[in-house]
Amino acid sequence: MGDWDRDGHQDLITRKDATGDLYLxxxxxxxxxxxxxxxxxxxxR
Structure with missing residues (x-):
């Protein structure tokens, strides 16, 4: 966790196993x- 989009709120990064895509x-x-x-x-990947 961290403030990845710098808006002052905690965010989460996840990865879809099937595609490997990263999501905020x-x-x-x-x-x-x-x-x-x-x-x-x-x-x-």
Missing amino acids: HPGESRRDYSYASLVRIGNG
């Missing part, structure tokens, strides 16, 4: 699920 899950500093859309940021 933008945080919203909420105690509930984030409604922000996933952002494909590259691949893990």
